Each structure stands twice: as C-alpha cells, then as structure tokens.
Amino acid sequence: MRRRLNTHHLAAAVLTLVVIAVAIAPWIYPYPPAQQNLAERLAPASPEHWLGTDHLGRDTLSRLLEGGRFSMTVAALATMLTCLLGVAIGVLSARRRGWVDEFLTRTNDVLLAVPEMVVALFIVATLGTGFGPLLLALTVTGWTPFARLSRTLAYDVSSRGFVEAAHVVGCSPSFIIFRHVIPHLAGPILGQATLRFGHLLISVGALSYLGLGVQPPQSDWGSMMAAAQPYTERAPLGILAPGLAIFVMALCVTLIGQRAARMATGPLLLPTADRT
Amino acid sequence: MFPFIAKRTATLVAAVLVSSFAVFLIPYFTPGDPVRTIIRSRVSGNIIDDADVQALSLSLGLQDPLIVQYFSWLGRIATGDMGLSHVSRTPVADQVLPALAVTLSLVAAALALAVLVSLPLGIVAGLRHGKPADRVITSVTQSFIAMPEYWVAPLLVLVFALKLSVLPSAGWSGPESMVLPALTLALRPISYFTSAVRAGMIDAAAAEHVPAARARGLSVPQAVLRHVIPNGLVPLSTLVAVWFAGLLGGSVIVEVIFAVPGMGRLLFDAVVNSDIPLAQGGVVLVVALAVLVTTLADFVHRALTPAVEGSYA
Numbered sequence: 001m002r003r004r005l006n007t008h009h010l011a012a013a014v015l016t017l018v019v020i021a022v023a024i025a026p027w028i029y030p031y032p033p034a035q036q037n038l039a040e041r042l043a044p045a046s047p048e049h050w051l052g053t054d055h056l057g058r059d060t061l062s063r064l065l066e067g068g069r070f071s072m073t074v075a076a077l078a079t080m081l082t083c084l085l086g087v088a089i090g091v092l093s094a095r096r097r098g099w100v101d102e103f104l105t106r107t108n109d110v111l112l113a114v115p116e117m118v119v120a121l122f123i124v125a126t127l128g129t130g131f132g133p134l135l136l137a138l139t140v141t142g143w144t145p146f147a148r149l150s151r152t153l154a155y156d157v158s159s160r161g162f163v164e165a166a167h168v169v170g171c172s173p174s175f176i177i178f179r180h181v182i183p184h185l186a187g188p189i190l191g192q193a194t195l196r197f198g199h200l201l202i203s204v205g206a207l208s209y210l211g212l213g214v215q216p217p218q219s220d221w222g223s224m225m226a227a228a229q230p231y232t233e234r235a236p237l238g239i240l241a242p243g244l245a246i247f248v249m250a251l252c253v254t255l256i257g258q259r260a261a262r263m264a265t266g267p268l269l270l271p272t273a274d275r276t
Numbered sequence: 277m278f279p280f281i282a283k284r285t286a287t288l289v290a291a292v293l294v295s296s297f298a299v300f301l302i303p304y305f306t307p308g309d310p311v312r313t314i315i316r317s318r319v320s321g322n323i324i325d326d327a328d329v330q331a332l333s334l335s336l337g338l339q340d341p342l343i344v345q346y347f348s349w350l351g352r353i354a355t356g357d358m359g360l361s362h363v364s365r366t367p368v369a370d371q372v373l374p375a376l377a378v379t380l381s382l383v384a385a386a387l388a389l390a391v392l393v394s395l396p397l398g399i400v401a402g403l404r405h406g407k408p409a410d411r412v413i414t415s416v417t418q419s420f421i422a423m424p425e426y427w428v429a430p431l432l433v434l435v436f437a438l439k440l441s442v443l444p445s446a447g448w449s450g451p452e453s454m455v456l457p458a459l460t461l462a463l464r465p466i467s468y469f470t471s472a473v474r475a476g477m478i479d480a481a482a483a484e485h486v487p488a489a490r491a492r493g494l495s496v497p498q499a500v501l502r503h504v505i506p507n508g509l510v511p512l513s514t515l516v517a518v519w520f521a522g523l524l525g526g527s528v529i530v531e532v533i534f535a536v537p538g539m540g541r542l543l544f545d546a547v548v549n550s551d552i553p554l555a556q557g558g559v560v561l562v563v564a565l566a567v568l569v570t571t572l573a574d575f576v577h578r579a580l581t582p583a584v585e586g587s588y589a
Contacts (some may be wrong), residue, residue, distance in 0.1 A: 106287045107417075110567060111290075112518070113518070113566045113567045113569075113570040114295070114525075115523070115524065115526035115528050116522075117525060117528045117529070117540070118525035118526070118528075118543060118559060118563065121528065121555070121559075122298070122555070124547055125550070125552070125555050126301075126305045198421075198422060199421075200358070205426065206380060206425070206528075209426045210528070210532065210544060211548075225426055229430055232430050232438070233438050234432050236434060239427070240431070243430075243431075245426065246424050247422055250421070250423075251419055251421035251422040254418065254421060254422050257452075
C-alpha cells in the first residue's frame with residue numbers, strides 16, 4: 001500500500017507541475033510559440049531549443065506549453081459539461097424510475113454502442129469545425145459513464161433510511177436530491193471525472209490530429225503531432241514530445257482517478273468500456 | 277428471456293430509426309443547397325440551369341413532407357440504394373461494402389490479438405492477485421489506456437518500417453500490412469480485457485464451489501482449470517462484443533494513419549470532402565451494425581448467466 005500511495009503522489013505532483021507550467025506559459029516560454037526561424041528548421045534537442053524545432057523552425061517546447069493550454073482547457077470543459085449532464089440524468093433516472101428511467105437507460109445503452117468518433121465525425125459534418133462543435137461532439141457521447149455511475153449510486157442512496165425519513169418529514173424532492181443524494185455521489189463521481197479527463201484529453205488530441213478540432217493558427221498537442229508526422233524520421237522529437245505529454249497527463253489522471261475511486265467506493269473501480 | 281428479447285429488439289429498432297433520422301437531416305443543416313451540389317457533381321461546368329434545379333427537386337420528392345421524404349430515403353437505404361457519392365460519382369453502396377469488409381478483418385485481427393495477449397496475462401494476474409507478477413501486469417496494461425493511438429502508430433512506423441524496414445508503413449496489400457494497424461488498435465482492448473479477466477478470476481476463485489471441488493479431491497490445477505477459468509471468462513465475452521461494435525467506426529485514427537481503405541477512413545474522407553451521401557450511408561451502416569452487435573452480445577450474455585434474469589440489466 002505504501003508504494004502505491006507514492007505513485008499517486010508522484011502522479012499528482014507531475015500533474016500539478018504541468019498545469020501550473022501551462023497556466024503561466026506566456027510568461028515562461030523560451031521563445032514566442034509562433035516565431036518562425038527557417039534557418040533552424042527541424043533542429044534536434046540543444047541547449048537553445050530543449051526539445052528541438054518544428055518544420056518552420058518554431059521552438060517545440062514553447063509550442064508544447066502553448067498547445068497544452070488548448071488541449072487541457074477543452075478536456076476540462078468537456079469533463080465538467082459531461083459530468084453535470086451525466087449526474088443530472090443519472091439522478092433523474094434513479095429518483096423518477098418508471099418510463100423516464102427506462103428511456104434514459106436505453107438511450108445510454110445505445111450511445112455506449114455507437115463509436116464516439118463516428119458521432120464526432122457526424123457532428124463536424126453537420127456543424128463544421130470549431131470550439132462549439134468540438135465540445136458538443138465530446139459531450140453527446142461523454143455523459144454516459146457519469147449517468148451510469150450516478151444512477152447506480154443514487155439508487156443505493158435512495159433506499160437508505162435517511163432519504164425515506166427526509167421524505168416523511170416533508171422535504172421537497174429537490175431538497176432531498178441536493179441535500180441528501182448528490183453529496184453521497186461526490187466522491188465516486190470525482191474519481192470518475194478524473195478518469196474521464198484523461199480519456200477526453202486523448203479524444204481532443206485525436207480530433208485535432210485529424211484536423212477536426214483546433215484550427216490554425218491555434219494549435220494543440222494533437223495538431224502539433226499531425227504537423228510533425230511527415231518529418232518523423234528527421235525530427236522524431238516533434239511527434240514524440242507532444243505525444244508523451246498527452247500520455248503522461250492521461251496516465252497521471254488515470255492513476256489519481258483510480259486511487260480516488262478506490263478510496264470512495266472501496267473496491268477497485270473497473271474501467272468502463274469506453275473507446276475513442 | 278422472451279420479454280427481454282422483445283424489449284431489446286424494440287430498443288434496437290428505435291435506435292436505428294432515431295440515428296438514421298439524425299443522419300437523414302444532415303443536408304438540411306449544412307450550408308449550401310444540396311440540390312445544386314448534386315447537379316454540380318453530375319455535370320461539368322459551373323452554370324446551373326434553374327429549371328434543372330426545379331426538375332431535380334421535384335424528382336427527389338423535396339416538396340413532400342419531411343417524414344415522407346425520410347421514410348422513402350430509409351426504404352432506399354434498406355434496399356441498398358444509398359445514392360451517388362458527390363466525389364467519385366459512383367454508388368455509395370459500392371464503396372461502403374468493401375470498406376466494411378476491410379474494417380471487419382482489421383478489427384477481427386486486432387481483437388483476436390488482444391484476446392490472445394490478455395487471456396494469459398489476466399489469468400496469471402488474477403490467480404497471483406496482489407503478488408509482484410500481478411502488479412507488473414496490471415500497471416503495464418493499465419498504462420495502455422493512456423496511450424493515444426496517434427502517438428503509438430507513428431512510433432511503430434518509425435521503428436518497424438523506417439528503421440528496421442521489416443513491415444510496410446502504410447497501405448493494405450497483404451497480411452504483413454495488417455500487423456502494425458492491428459497492434460495499435462489492440463493496445464486499449466488489451467488493457468480492458470486483461471483487467472476484466474483478472475477481476476473475473478479473482479471473483480471465480482473466491483466462489484464457494486472452489487473449496488468444495490478441492491474437498492472432493494480435485495488438485496489445485498484441476499480446480500483452477502475446471503472451475504475458476506471458465507467462470508472467470510464470462511465477463512470477457514460481452515466486453516469483446518462491445519469493443520467489436522466500437523472499433524467498427526472507432527478505428528478512424530488508425531485507418532487514416534496507416535492508409536487502410538476501411539470504414540473509418542471512408543467516413544473521415546466523406547466528412548473532409550463534404551461528401552454527404554457517402555457520410556450518410558457509412559454512418560447509418562456503422563451505427564446499425566454496432567447496435568445490432570451489442571444487442572446480440574446482450575442475448576448471449578443473458579444465456580450464459582441466467583442469474584441476470586429478473587434483476588436490472
């Protein structure tokens with residue numbers, strides 16, 4: 001147990017460090033991220049450019065810090081949106097029961113079967129690229145794990161004595177939900193949200209990689225990798241570095257999320273079958 | 277069992293109707309007049325005669341109520357007439373079906389690989405639960421979840437195609453061109469499968485009939501082979517089906533990177549080129565198939581675990 005605790009501390013430390021670095025990026029980057037220097041195209045790592053330069057001679061480290069702002073913001077926003085929506089739907093299902101529950105649960109089942117990427121492609125095909133469609137694409141399918149978890153938890157809580165007692169003394173349904181049900185979901189939901197943040201970070205990168213997410217002149221980790229791909233052999237750092245950033249961030253939040261979920265629910269939270 | 281099947285079949289039909297209606301509406305939301313797009317894709321030259329536009333609108337039935345248009349469109353799709361692609365000007369069905377065949381073989385290869393790898397890993401981790409072997413297997417496979425495919429794929433290409441030159445970097449020309457895409461695609465399922473098999477093993481080993489079997493005189497390996505492993509594998513069956521459905525359209529990234537002419541690439545190209553009939557046909561097919569596969573998997577799961585009956589599922 002001691003060792004496991006240490007990995008989680010390390011993960012939390014790395015995550016905090018990166019979040020701070022990305023947040024204060026404009027004050028710490030070594031070069032302006034958009035500054036081109038064609039004389040130094042595809043340079044390897046050096047004391048001047050710690051992570052080398054890209055095909056336009058832009059500093060990879062600066063672009064990594066800049067790109068992280070977009071990736072992490074979109075992933076965080078999408079996590080919050082899907083969490084709010086999912087918890088609302090899950091609690092509604094569990095409290096209303098009957099056909100409302102049936103309908104919402106079936107919708108959830110169906111959305112789970114539909115590939116996330118196909119939905120994203122569909123939304124981009126209909127609404128075009130941009131910040132709004134990107135968030136929508138991630139939200140339409142992303143709420144399902146939250147709804148599933150909060151529905152199960154809310155069902156359990158609802159059958160406990162204090163909820164019945166609150167009902168008997170005349171508390172309104174909304175008071176019961178906000179005062180007695182939701183506080184009991186907070187721990188596991190927080191764990192789930194951390195896990196989903198990692199997943200969404202990868203999804204945002206995937207859409208940007210395909211050119212359907214962030215649009216030039218803005219860039220994020222996914223679009224950096226797409227731009228660096230033709231030069232993989234000459235300058236592998238261009239694709240290695242942003243990929244490693246996504247991997248490390250996703251790994252850190254997964255470790256923290258699993259730990260949080262274990263602490264909140266006791267047994268290991270089995271990963272839900274989600275995919276890109 | 278029967279009400280369950282009836283309910284699930286009704287959900288299946290409803291899901292296909294709702295999703296296909298959403299897909300049907302794409303041209304009504306996208307900018308540009310679809311009728312002019314169709315004419316432009318059929319004639320050369322930029323001048324479009326207004327009379328042609330009116331004639332085509334009439335022959336497409338665009339003056340009918342929306343719901344009538346939808347059902348005639350759905351009827352045509354169901355009979356295999358998905359219209360003409362705006363880009364290639366060939367029937368959509370002729371492009372979608374070969375692409376589906378390619379993706380099916382790629383997904384089957386990836387999942388077979390994932391099952392082959394995760395079965396032994398999951399069994400070992402589950403039986404040696406808490407021991408160093410379990411810790412190593414669990415942490416390594418769990419880290420696969422965090423690996424973006426668009427990072428793994430270029431790295432595999434760099435190592436195996438560019439540096440070692442043992443495998444092709446892209447294309448779809450034989451079994452060796454399937455190795456890298458299938459490997460990339462298998463990583464995430466390996467992670468989930470291993471964890472499911474491991475959890476299944478731990479549960480199955482804790483069941484009361486295992487000490488009972490030991491008491492009957494079965495040796496430890498016999499008890500494990502007959503009672504722990506078969507019971508521990510039940511969760512895997514559903515998971516494989518869910519992933520099969522998910523990867524049908526979820527292999528977009530891998531197919532784009534490795535230039536695999538499958539469903540994911542087709543959908544991606546259709547969206548990038550605004551080829552609406554192609555996107556419509558592809559999405560309807562993938563969604564219908566995905567929902568069908570998961571529904572069938574539910575039936576199989578129900579048949580394998582009678583205990584689910586009556587409880588919520």
